[in-house]
Amino acid sequence: MSQRQVLQGLEEYQKARLQFVQTVAEQATRPQNIETLQNAGVISLLRPLLLDVVPTIQQTAALALGRLANYSDDLADAVVKGDILPQLVYSLAEQNRFYKKAAAFVLRAVGKHSPQRAQAIVDCGALDALVICLEDFDPGVKEAAAWALGCVSRHNAELSQAVVDAGAVPLLVLCIQEPEIALKRIAASALSDISKHSPELAQTVVDAGAIAHLAQMILNPDAKLKQQVLSALSQIAKHSVDLAEMVVEAEIFPVVLTCLKDKDEYVKKNACTLIREIAKHTPELSQLIVNTGGVAAVTDCIGTCKGNTRLPGIMMLGYVAAHSENLAMAVIISKGVPQLSICLSEEPEDHIKAAAAWALGQIGRHTSEHARAVAVTNTLPVLLSLYMSTERSEDLQMKCKKAIKSILQKCTYLPALEPFLYDAPPNILKHVLGQFSKFWALLLNCHQSVLTKATQVLPHDSEARRLFVTSGGLRKVQEIQAEPGSLLQDYINSINNCYPEEVVRYYSPGYSDTLLQRVDNYQPVID
Numbered sequence: 001m002s003q004r005q006v007l008q009g010l011e012e013y014q015k016a017r018l019q020f021v022q023t024v025a026e027q028a029t030r031p032q033n034i035e036t037l038q039n040a041g042v043i044s045l046l047r048p049l050l051l052d053v054v055p056t057i058q059q060t061a062a063l064a065l066g067r068l069a070n071y072s073d074d075l076a077d078a079v080v081k082g083d084i085l086p087q088l089v090y091s092l093a094e095q096n097r098f099y100k101k102a103a104a105f106v107l108r109a110v111g112k113h114s115p116q117r118a119q120a121i122v123d124c125g126a127l128d129a130l131v132i133c134l135e136d137f138d139p140g141v142k143e144a145a146a147w148a149l150g151c152v153s154r155h156n157a158e159l160s161q162a163v164v165d166a167g168a169v170p171l172l173v174l175c176i177q178e179p180e181i182a183l184k185r186i187a188a189s190a191l192s193d194i195s196k197h198s199p200e201l202a203q204t205v206v207d208a209g210a211i212a213h214l215a216q217m218i219l220n221p222d223a224k225l226k227q228q229v230l231s232a233l234s235q236i237a238k239h240s241v242d243l244a245e246m247v248v249e250a251e252i253f254p255v256v257l258t259c260l261k262d263k264d265e266y267v268k269k270n271a272c273t274l275i276r277e278i279a280k281h282t283p284e285l286s287q288l289i290v291n292t293g294g295v296a297a298v299t300d301c302i303g304t305c306k307g308n309t310r311l312p313g314i315m316m317l318g319y320v321a322a323h324s325e326n327l328a329m330a331v332i333i334s335k336g337v338p339q340l341s342i343c344l345s346e347e348p349e350d351h352i353k354a355a356a357a358w359a360l361g362q363i364g365r366h367t368s369e370h371a372r373a374v375a376v377t378n379t380l381p382v383l384l385s386l387y388m389s390t391e392r393s394e395d396l397q398m399k400c401k402k403a404i405k406s407i408l409q410k411c412t413y414l415p416a417l418e419p420f421l422y423d424a425p426p427n428i429l430k431h432v433l434g435q436f437s438k439f440w441a442l443l444l445n446c447h448q449s450v451l452t453k454a455t456q457v458l459p460h461d462s463e464a465r466r467l468f469v470t471s472g473g474l475r476k477v478q479e480i481q482a483e484p485g486s487l488l489q490d491y492i493n494s495i496n497n498c499y500p501e502e503v504v505r506y507y508s509p510g511y512s513d514t515l516l517q518r519v520d521n522y523q524p525v526i527d
Helices: 003-027 031-039 042-051 055-071 073-081 085-094 097-111 115-123 126-133 139-153 157-165 168-175 181-195 199-207 210-216 223-237 241-249 255-261 265-279 283-291 294-303 311-323 325-333 336-346 350-364 368-375 379-388 394-408 426-445 448-454 461-470 473-479 487-496 501-506 511-521
Strands: none
Touching: 003 031, 003 042, 003 055, 031 042, 031 055, 031 073, 042 055, 042 073, 042 085, 055 073, 055 085, 055 097, 073 097, 073 115, 085 097, 085 126, 097 115, 097 126, 097 139, 115 126, 115 139, 115 157, 126 139, 126 168, 139 157, 139 168, 139 181, 157 168, 157 181, 157 199, 168 181, 168 199, 168 210, 181 199, 181 210, 181 223, 199 210, 199 223, 199 241, 210 223, 210 241, 223 241, 223 255, 223 265, 241 265, 241 283, 255 265, 255 294, 265 283, 265 294, 265 311, 283 294, 283 311, 283 325, 294 311, 294 325, 294 336, 311 325, 311 336, 311 350, 325 336, 325 350, 325 368, 336 350, 336 368, 336 379, 350 368, 350 379, 350 394, 368 379, 368 394, 379 394, 473 487, 473 501
16 A cells, blocks of 8 residues: 555545544534433544544534533533543643633533532633633633632632632623733633622622723623623622622712613613622612612613513612611602612513512501502502412412501501401401501691691591591492401491491491381381
């Protein structure tokens, strides 16, 4: 056999290997092919090609393995059990930039599925090799390594701590300062994944100087970068007052409010989330947000979006209102109540309705003025309907119940209370009657100074009593069945004591029959 024939055979073998890995890599992009490839044992066939003498074959084999591992946890487990990871880790230090990117892709595809797969990445010593890649000259290698580290970090605090211990954080902070937008995005995402688990991990990111650099990128025109930057700042701020104050001190206000008007829905959502995570900590931080126009801006943002994009904004208004009467009034002045009422009525998802119900309860629980601001939007009947619906989630029903109770205990706006006399169940009705009894007792018995204060927001005594009768309220009270000696019965008695006995008797059930019977039995006097 001639030398030419030998070389030709080797060339054909090389072409066959290359064609094989290219074909598998291309077929692995289609979900319908995955099961067939898996059943054919393609992972074991690709493994030796990671050591091929031809770099293109090595890289394409790694790419194929990454696409397979990316598809499912089972395939990722097969890659782990195939003893492929140690070879990839070795190659990260020895091979060219193309192979490094492919190898990091495989590690990312394996690590993203579960804490167990991510732990396998840690156990094979991949973190040190990936951290070295963060210092590579090629931005694509840095991006691939940062992505893999982020996928490991996202699962839990222990895995994030392993990434921190490998020295990744300072290099990730350097990566967000690189000019390449894609690298900035992935590095910011990785910092977000590290920060989210605990105050200690977030503090590590802060100590590396990340906040200042992240804050500078809030107004970057790239929407995906803004998403990740806002997310990272949120994950830092959420843990403690000190961390939230550090984020605020980076002068993110009022700059971050411009993101609430962004065209990208995720930018809006993440901006609201960041403001929420700051507002929840203290009244002082919430007041700062109010002073910069944050409450009004979030309210407007809620009105321009739908679905889950609204959720962090809804919760932010609730957190602000929960702190104090003045902050709750700031939400009312910023027209937050009508927007929350719209969310409660229009949003189809129970968890969004539940958040709106909770926020409305936080606003209305402070004083009669706050409760009236909620009541006049016709929100109470909606809350009652949701609470009584058997088709709604238990969480939504519970939050509606708590909101109704909180608002009713402060509400002295009678037109909003009266519909509850007809529709509310006993556990809600007792709070309604409690408010009526307090009101009538106040009008009949209180000193003039207290009466004057009460009538600033309530009708005058005679008119109010007349309204309660003509609207059917007094009749409804007489129809309520209450246990003798119960709190509900006490409330009914308190209301009845505000009227002459004959009026109460007139509106009691069966009184008309009694009158007719008296007519039947009456013997007229004939002269």
